Amino acid sequence: MTDSNLPERPLYEAACHCGTVRFSLRLRDGLKTARRCNCSYCRMRGAVAVSANLDDIQVTHGSEELTxxxxxxxxxxxxxxxxxxxxxxxxxxxxxxQYGVNVACIEGMSPFDFAEVPVNEGKTHPKDRIGGGSAIAGWLRYEANPESRERASG
Known part of the structure; x- marks a missing residue:
């Protein structure tokens, strides 16, 4: 659970692409939990996720539209x-x-804000792995093209 000795965790606002589903959240350990996974589902979904405790997410609008x-x-x-x-x-x-939260849904955040994101080994889930525990399959790296930054500012 959340350590009461930690400084106040900021409240973030988040939404899906169309804005039908809106929620607020507090992250478990800030952006330190950012990760991807290479299991069959996450590999196709492609999101960077961060962690929040179950009671730290409140759907404020559109809960009936969540599938x-x-x-x-x-x-x-x-x-x-x-x-x-x-x-x-x-x-x-x-x-x-905990919930894993899609970083791209959090207001003002993007998966491209991270220079490097660990990719968890999910082909064999930690609960199914002998000895348990997580393992890193690799890292996803992002480096902005300096030419596109020049075009955007010029």
Whole structure:
């Protein structure tokens, strides 16, 4: 759970692409939890996720438009907007007391804000791995093209 000795965690506003689903959240450990995963679902979804405790997300608008997707064990609960199809957050199988939140839904954030994001080994889920625990499959790196920055400012 959240350590009460930590400084106040900021409240973020978030929404799907069309704005039908809106939610507010506090991150568990700021942006330090940013990650991707290479399991079959995350590989296709392609989102960078950060962690929030279950009680730190409040859907403020459009909860009736959230659609649930589960697969395999059915433990992870993936929510997305039924109107625009954007993945908003999911209850994690590896940490059921947490949500993984799509960084791109958080106001003012983008997956391209991260120079490097670890990619968790999800082909064999940590709960299914002998000895458990997470492993890093690799890193996703982003470097802005300086030419496109020059064009945007000029």
């Amino acid at each position: 649930l997707y589960t697969f395999n064990t059915g433990e992870a609960k993936h929510y997305f907007c039924s109107k625009c199809g954007i993945y908003t957050f999911h209850q994690r199988r590896s940490a059921p007391d």
